[in-house]
Structure formats: structure tokens, C-alpha cells
Amino acid sequence: MFLRFCLPSLLLLITSTLLAQEASPKPLKALQESYDVVIAGAGTGGFGAAMQAARMGATVLLLEETDYIGGQMNAAAVTSMDEGPIIVRERGLYHEFVDAVNAHYNKLGMSAETAYGFRHICMEPHVGQQILYDMLAEARTHTKALDITLQAQVTEVLKEGNAVTGVKITSGKKTRTIQSKILMDATEWGDVIPLTGARYRVGNCFNDNVDMKRRIQDLTWTAVIKEYPQGVPDELVIHEAPPGYTPAVHQGFVRTLAAGDDILSKEAPWSFERFIRYRGMPNSEQPNKVGVITRTHMNFNNDHPTTIGDVEDLTSRQKTLRSAMLKTLHLLYYVQHTIGKTDWSVANDEGYDTPYNRAQMDAWIADQPELAPYRDILYHFSIMAYARESRRIVGLHTLRAREIERKPRQPTEFINTIALGDYAVDLHGSKKPELLELDLDPVEDIPQGSFGSHGTGPFAIPFECFIPETVDGFIPAEKNISQSRLANGATRLQPSTMLMGQAAGAIAALAIQNQVQPRQLDPILVQDTLLKTGDTLQITPLKDIAKTSWEWQPAQMVTVRGLMSLKEGKFLPDQPLTPEAAAQIFKCAFDQAVKFPTPVTPTVFAEKLKKALAEHQVTLTGLDNLAKTSQAMTRREAADLMAQGLVKLAQARQTQTPQTFAWPAPRTPTPIDLAEISPQLAADLRVLIDHKLISSFDYWIAHATENSTCSGKNVGILLKNTARSLQPQRPADEAVMTCVEEGILGTPGYWQKSAVEGSTCSGTNVQTVIRRIAQIMLTKKPLKAAAPSA
Template sequence: MKKIIFAFLALVLAAFPASADEPRVMEFDVAVIGAGCGGSAAAIQAARLGMEVAVVEESDWVGGQMTGGGVSTMDDVRRTRTGVYGEFLRRASAYYEARETPVNTCYWGSDTFAFEPWVIQRTLLDMMREAGEISLFMETRVLEAKMKDGAVRAAVVERGGERIELRAKVFIDATEAGDFIPLTGARYRAGHGDSSGELDGVIQDITYVAVIRRYPEGVPEELRFTRRPPGYEEYAPRFREIIALGGDSWPGEAPFNPNVFKAYRGMPDISNPASMLIDGGRAETWPLITRSAVNWANDYPHGKDGLSGMPVRYLEDKDYRREMEREAMAKTLCFLFYMQNELGMTDWSVDDRQGYGGWFGNGWREWDEMPEAFEPILRHFPPFPYIRESRRVAGVETMTVKDVLRDMKLGRTLETKPNAIALGEYPTDIHGLRDKEFLDRDLDEDAAMIPPDKEWKGGLFQIPMGVLIPEKVDGLLAAEKNISVSRIVNGSTRLQPVTMLTGQAAGALAAVAVRGEKQPREVRAIEVQSPLLDARDRLSLYRFDDVPQDSVWWKGVELSMLYGYLDPASDVIYGVDNEMHWLEVRDAMRRAFGRMEFPPREALDTVTAGEFGEWLAELFKDERETLAPLLEKCTGDEVLTKGRLAAAVGELMLLRK
């Protein structure tokens, strides 16, 4: 009850300003700006680690691109269903499982996940409510970042005409466009320029998604088109090139038929009596799909008016952003008309059951160019578009294309990053121009470097902790599409699994920093990896058949693969039960801590847990108090196994400051 009351009180207090001139002051451990994929995950993880967290969201939706952006079909490639993202998948799926409705309705595959936006929001709110002390400030706009001694100390926000000063020890920018970063003065990249010089170039196209459904009793009159929307003649030829009545099936060649279109972003529908028969991997079931989304053929600007991509001005100029979002909305409206009038989907229209229609970011209701006749349809659109590429903070580390080059046979990168805090798997998918002149000028990348991820196989790559931390500004972390990556890498890190997992890592990093009374850049990676691994967030590039995630040794094995102090028996077998000899113990300890003295034992003698503990106690006798939790476990006459050694060395690394 305390958690719910705390969040409720925050909103009540916000309604009663302290004075007309001074903002009300509220204090937290961590403040998350943005309640999207990354922001929700960051808040959940920080709260679970005991932090009092404020979450500030400009819209009236929690979930970001998954809900308010309408992209509720999960863009994962199977192997990053871990940590808070994996938990979210299980919890959202449970709603449909209880109603015998499958969630594998999208992407023409049987192992996929799709949910309705409102179910995603409810799931995230439940997870936040259960996580701990989280105060949620909805429809709240950030006005200013207050700085002191090179660190962010507070954010001034406005809600309902009243200002509040939110003070925190760490702030996390988890907005869809990286809107908090510029207020702090931290350097960031946008397009192919950066904020220390010229900001120009393009970002990836945006898409104004619309959730659509079939109305079995016929489309309500107000959701049926009686006239062509503005711009239809311009956009219709492109629509016909991609999706057309009588088009090809998948896989095939464009134009594709309407059933392929429905299955691409197909969503569950518990009101559909044929739901249990649907399987996204079986083409014969696609005609049964009764809910989907328009997120194909409607990217914007996509060459409109000679634009080579969405200008960086979209990020920097709020008025221009509003204009572009209105135009993107209009293009999607045109597709809905095309759907009803040329694709033969006469009983389909915008979905009126998702709960949209409140807050909108683009003020389209005041848009003089849009006839009032389309208002009943537009008000069921999501509150904001799908933004693929935001400002990207310039971090202490920046991921470039070499960091996501994957061996397609092995299904992973070849080099391990010891400071990894998340995994990614998506290919480098860039919507818009990728010629060298449009890529980051300071990173010297070229389109020829983009990995040839054929058939969307992807492959695992690791994300280092430094991409969350700005070069110089303290008290600030990035956790969304705004982490420190190149434009090419953004094509792999902008999707829901990565944004949730990097958000979770940012929440853990913020909590560890606050608890240790230090800045995030002063935190050791293993201090962040430890709570992430406790949350069963996979961080290494390997998965072993003999070490399932519920194994007591799983955390230690993950650390051993990150820091390389033990080698696996093979790519798929770790050898967790192998007996350890003094030679192997010596090698593991030297890899982890450097050269040290070892007891006069034969190299091939086996080691008992008790012998290992006695030796550790003598070796680190000045640190016995610190190492007491580990030494208490290292007792007995049982032979030390590889799994136990992996866990012990990992714990030793964590305990030794």
C-alpha cells in the first residue's frame, strides 16, 4: 500500500503549488525523464534496488514506442528475451494465455510476440507499482535542468500550469528524442553533426503508426471514409508498390497482398472467436487476423519534397517537429483510406479500443489544413509517432559499426566486452539514407561497413557501460535511443529489447552510484553487472547447456565469460561439474587478479572447497572482514568444481573494492 500512496501523494502535492513564484521542491534518489521502454525499465530496476524514483512523462501513456508510438509488435530476434524485458514478455503474455489467445501473430513467424498497446501499458504499470517507491508524473513537461559544479542537480517541470523542482542524485534521459540532454549542456550527436559544432544532416524517417482492427458488424459510420484525405494522390502510388489487392504472398516480391500486410504487425484480439487458430508462421491463418498496425509503406518523409531524410531540425525545433508529425499523421490517414477503398479491407478501420484520444504531441486538432471530417478517425491515433533516431549522447564510450560486426556462423561478435551491461541482436536496420555524407563525421564510418545481415539473422553483440555515461556531465545517464552510438549502430539498438535492457542497466547504475555516494562514472562495471545478473539478465555472449539460468552457478559462469578467468569446455558446454586442480585455480586467480603466491601443492592435485577457502583467507588476510561472506561458503571436504570456482572468483572480484 505504501508504494501506491507515495505515488498518489506526489500527484496530489503537485496540484497545490507552494507559491505563485517559486516551484514546489520534491526530492528523490533517481529521476527518470521519460516513461518509455528505457524509462520504465530504469525506474523498475532502480526502485527494486531501494531507490525513491520520480518518473516524468510528457504524454498520457507509459511505454513509449511500444504504446504511445503504436509499435507493440516486439522487434526481437529471440536471444535477448532476458532481464526485465524477458519478465515483461512473460507478464504481458499471461493476459492472453488466460484468454486462450496466441501472441505469436506478427512478422510471419511462429516465435514472435505481439500485444495491444493498452495491455503493454497495464503490464508496465503493474511492474512499476510492485517495484518500490516510484512517483509517476504524467502529462508533465520538463522546462529546465539545474546544474552545479558540472552535475545535474534538479529538473524544473510543469504540470497543469504549476511548476515543480525535482531534485535527485542521478537523472536519466529516457525521452523518445533525447530532449533532456541539451538542457544539461552535455555534448550529443544528431544526424552527422554534434552539438559542439554544426548540427545538420538527417535522421531516420519517422512513422505515425495506426492500430487497426476488423469490425465484424461493419465499420462504424464515423470511422468510414467519405472523402479522400489531403495528399492521397501523392502517396497512393507508393502504397500500390508495396501492398496491393492480388499482390504476392510472403516470402515473395512486392507488392504483397493484404493478408501479408495484416500478418506483418498482427496483434492478438480476444474478441476474435478464431484467435486460437492463428499462428504467425502459418500463412493459411493470416486471413483470420483481426487486429494489426499500419507500420509499412508509411514512413515519413521518405523522399517527400526532395528531402533526403528527416532533417535534424526535427529534433532541434519543436515547432518543426510538430509540423512533421502532422504530415506523418496525414500520410497514415491516407493509407487507411487506401486500405478501405483499394485493398478490399472495407470492414477495417482505426482501432477504437486502445484508449487513445487524450493527450497529443502535435496539436493536430488546431491544424487548419486537416478537414474536421477526419477528426473521428484521427482521435484514435497514438499520441506520438515512432521516432527511430534521437539525439545520441556523446559518452565515455561510443559504439561504432565494428562493435556490432557479427560472425554469422557463430551468431555473435568475436570479442567480449568485460564491461557489458546489456545484449543486442537486431541487424543494422536504417530507415533512410546511409551514404557516408549522412553518417557521423567524427566517427569515419561508411555504408560499406554495415554488416550484411541477410535474412534478419542478426547475431548477439554486447553494449558497454560507457555508452550510458556522458563524457563530462555528472549526475546524468542515457537510457533509450539516445545512448552513445553511431548512426549505423542506432539501427541495431533502437528496438524495444535493447532500449528496455539498457534502461534496466541505467537504473542499476544509478542505484549503485546513489548507494555508494559516487558519480556513475566512478562505479565499477561489476557492481552494476551483479544486480543485473541477480535479475537474470544475460550479459555474456554464451549460453551453455549445462548451466541453465536457474543454476546456482549461473551468475559466476556469466562473470567468468565476461572477465575471461575461466574457459568453457566448448561453445555449448561449460563443464560446470568438472573437478578443479591447483593448476586451474592458480590460472583463474592470476587471470582475475594478476600474479600471486600459491601454496606448495602439486599442480594436478584436486582442491577441496575448504582448502581453497583457507588459502584465500591467508592470501587476503588483511581483507578477511570484507571477504567474510565468501569465506563462509568455502568450507568442507568436497572437491572444488568449476562452477563453484567461477562463482567464488566472481564474488571475490565484487567484494574486493
């Protein structure tokens, strides 16, 4: 009986242990002589590239110059995920990662949505690092080698002509030469790019004409801090002001951070409560504190000015990094002494007390002995700086701010899109026109005013941004792709860099499989690979096709490539293919002007398609089985057919060999599940159900949407239930004002007029209210009392 129940768990434990061992770091001497792909930098970009390339069978060497993987997300402790508002969590590897984070904390009975006032995913850095190792262990099962080496750097790039063929790697005093088919720079500063000879931008300069004093984005040396309920260990208490803590430094903090628990005011100075909620983390030490932040990281008022010289010159960089660390030490002193948070200090359980971190802190203290009293605290600072800007290759295309702008214009829909971003253009410092690339981003494209003034939401990043002008055997990842400074302000965040890394990994693996250089690769093959992994490439969320349906991938492919169009976010899969839509397919796929009769039957379409494909070495078979019908083929059928056709056309071009595919057999349409079309709304509604604010979500999932309306009576009941939950002593007729005070509603007028019987409320507005209610309720324990029906 014992074996019957315990053996599966035992086998799972053994398997997990073996996988972890396979993905654990290897010393330099244990590495192979050559790898298909060598990736410098094990941050989010390097991780994404390694995962994708390994899953496609490539042998991969992942190098990290520190001894903590995860880059800006883990090693720099920026674990508050900077997500845009739409479709971010449904995309590729980032979706997998978020699922793993949620699963980890769900087991502890905790929510991972703690950042930015309980709105965004966050995790403890050591949890994030372990999840990356676990995912890499799984990817290792798909390839002969996925090796990880820590405290190792690429110090020389080997080339034959204009193609990279290998690298010299240095770890400590030892050096190894490793051959590669593809080298990738996923470092936080783009440090490998100069070694390749590729042309690059740094700040608003090109590499051959650098102004070392010119400003770039500020960096931040963060520190994870937590509450110590039993008191802060003495070695983590700052007893005296650190060196350099001047009155001017003190007044700078006074202007930005004050004592108090107000969380609504956005004006400076912030309260300490707002400060810790901003980057709030789950705290595995205190899992029972629902709605209370007891762990966060300091990354708000400790930005540090940075110059091009800090990128280009390692001596200058070290000086600036040490100055940034000192500023964060000053901030911690201010928190403990001026704010009076004597029960808060640097977290001692994030695994930052590593040999690498000790060595860099010891070296700093050796140069500045007056820092010796703070040694134990510095050992627990994050491993690296949060560097927001790096070198950027000059590629076949340079992504510009205007191409990703979401307000007032629409972002560019590149047909060769291979990754999406969704964050606002956000530069920390250095946003003056004289510091930008005005040949790429004119003055009118510089965002002014508040964060997000030029919009948030999905934008496209094309294949050509990953291909250097002339150098072969080399691909950038992380922040190092071809883009302007302003564009980098939106692509530099963790979800985007992880997905850009995944795209780079797909390019590398496909180039190796097809024995070509990345620039010779057909982007359609990259798109097909990424869509099959569950990535998203269409910048417009599909409103009538669920991601779990078989229709989703073909619809993504044909709409991204421009063969078929969306109408207000709807693909309309059941509607007949019109002659105009059929002509658009042929124009985009074959550059042919073809006229179609009404209706466009499968037989008519097949006849013209077979001829067009044949001109490109692709044979379409299975036409004898087509039903002789007078009914038009549907848009669903056309998408299924043409998505396969595009891939076959790409394979024919890529391999210069004839390709064949059959007309797809009829497939059963997937019923629409509104919860799958609107996963965020569905998740929010489940929170409301858990807290007894609504009895079911069927009504809301259908009506709290764009281009729909909700019954004013039902909305009124929802607001009353919410108000009763938040302020139970207040009269029910003051529900709207209660919700205004709680930050759920902006102003009362609209809701006092519309959230009543006989009136209606905008579905879009109600969806926003539901999101805000859910965010607040995630910080509170569920109610026991049942809610009135709404």
C-alpha cells in the same frame, strides 16, 4: 463457506486495486520536493529504469510528456516485439514483461505470438500500458515513493558546477522545482540532454556543429487498425481522399501493397494478408479466431524522411510529425478504397482518444481546417511517432557497429557488460556513407543487402556507454546512450531499450546507495545486481547450465569478467579446474602471473587466493574446514568462489573498507534439465505435442540441438505428420514437398535424402524445422487424432 472461498480472491482484488492506485499518475502539485532519481520519459527505457531503481529502494519520479506510458512500444503502437533469435526472452525485466503478456492472453485462450507471421510476441497497446502500470505498482512496494506524472516535461536542469542537482518541470502553465540525486533522460528524442550541458551526437554531427538538413533514420506515425465484423462506424470511414493524396502518393502505395491473401512472397507489392500479419496483434474482441489476424498496426510503407533539424528544432519536428500523420491517413484511405477493406479502420478501443491526443490533433486541424472531416479518425491514431533515432551522449565509451557485429566477425565481449541487445543493425533510410560517422563506423562496417546481413543474436553493451564524459548526476537511457548511428540501429528496439533502462536504474540506485557519482561506481556491483534480478550478461548462451540453477549466476559473472572461459557454449561445471584455468583466474582478477601444480586442489587454490585477496583488503575465511583432498576442485566450485570474491573486491574498492567472506560450503550440483537449457525448443516441442505431431519431447530435446543429429526415420515421421495436418488430402510420400510449400523447409533435396530410415539429419537443421512447424501450428487449433510415434 462463502467467505472461505471468496475471501482470498477479495483480498487479492483489494490489494491489486490499492497497488494500482499507488502507481497511478499524480498531479504536479502532489509531488515531493526531492527524489533520488528523476526520469524524463516513461517509454520502455524509462519504465525499466524506474522499476529497477524503485525495487532497490530509491525514490523515483517518472515523467511522461504525453498521457500514455510505454513510449515506442505502447504510445507509438509498435507492440510487435523486435526480438533477436537467441536468449531474448530469458533476460531481466523483458522476461517478466513477456511472462505478463502471455499470462494475460492465456486467460483469454489466445496466443500472444502474432507478430511477423505468428513468430513474435505482440500485444494490444492498451494491454501493454496496463501491464506496465501493474508492474510499476509492484515496484512501488519496495520504495517510499515511485510517483508518475503525465503531460509533464523537464524544461530546465539545475546544476552545481558540473553536477546536476535538480530540474524544473512544466505541466501546462504550472512549473515545479524538484531536487534530484540522479537525473535520467529516457525521452524518445533525447530532449533533456542539451539542458544538462553534456556533449552529444545527433545524426553524424556533434552538438556544436549541426547540419539541420542532414538525414537521420525515418520515423513512422503508426495507427492501430482492426476488422469491424459488424461494419466500420461511419465516423471512421474515410469518404473522400485526404488533402495531399496525389497520384504520386497513390502510386507509391500501389508499388508496396496490393489486394490478396498470399503470405509467402517477399517481393513487392505485399498482399494485404501479409501486410496485416507483419505487425499482427492479438485481438481481445475476437478471441476465438485462431490463426487469423484481425488487428494490426500500420508500420511498413508509411515511413517518413527525418532530419537532424527535426530533433533539434521543435517547429521543424512538429511539421514533420504532422506530415507523417498525414501519410498514415493516406495509407488508411488506400486500404479502405483501393484494397477494398471496407470492414477495416482505425481501432477505437486502444485508449488513444485522450486529452493529450485530442489537443494535438485539434491544434493541427486548427492550422489546417481541411482536416476537420478526419478528426474522429485522428483522435484514435497513436499518441506519438515511432522515432527511431535521437540524440546520443558522448560517453566514456561509444558503442560501434564493429563491436556488435555478429557476422562475419564476433561481437566484442566487454568485461563491464551490463545489458545485451540482439537485433540486426537496421537503419530506415540514411544509410549512405556521407550520413554516417565514418570515424566510428568505416564503410566496410555498413551492412549491405538484405536485413541481417551482418548477423543477429546477442551482443554486449558496456557500463561506460551510460556515463557522460564530464557531467555528473546524469545518466542516459532509451536510445540516448553513447553509441554510433549504426549501433543505434540495433539497440533501439523495445527489448533492448527496456533492458538498457533496467541497467541505468541499477547504476542510479547503486550510486545513491554508495554516495558516489555514477562514474565512480564499480561496474561489478552493477553486474552482480542485475544477475541477481535474473538478467543475462553473457552473450554466449550456456548449454550446460540452466538459468534456474544456482550455478547460473556465478558462471555468468566469471565468464563475462573473463576469469573463466566457455568451450563451444559449455561451462563444463563438473570438470576439474586445470592449472591453466586457475592461472587465468588470477591473471584476470589480480593481474598476477601464478603457477599451479596438477591437480589444483582446494587447499592449494585457497592458499594463493587468500594472499591475493589480502592485498586488496579482502579476508577469506573458513579455510580450516577445507577437506584435505588430493582431488582437484571443480570448475563449478571455482566459479562459486570467485563470483563472491569479485563482489567483495568491488565492495572493498568502492567503500575503501575491509571486506570478509567465507569459502563457500559445498552445494549440491543442479541436475541438467535440457528443457531449461533450451527453453525455446522445449516450448516449440510442447506445441507439436499439443497438435499430436509427436508423442513426447524427450528424444527431440536431446537430439535437435547443435552438435547432435536426429534419426532420419524420426524426422521423416514428423514431416509426414505435419504434412498430413496441413494438407490432409495429399499423399504421405509427398510430405517433403508439402512442407516446402508451407514454408517449413527451404528446398526439398536435403530432406528427401536425409529424412529417411538409415540416415541422419543435422540437429541444428531439425531445430529450425521444429520452430517453423510450431509457428505455423500456433495459428491452428490442436488436432484430436493421436500421432504416430516419432
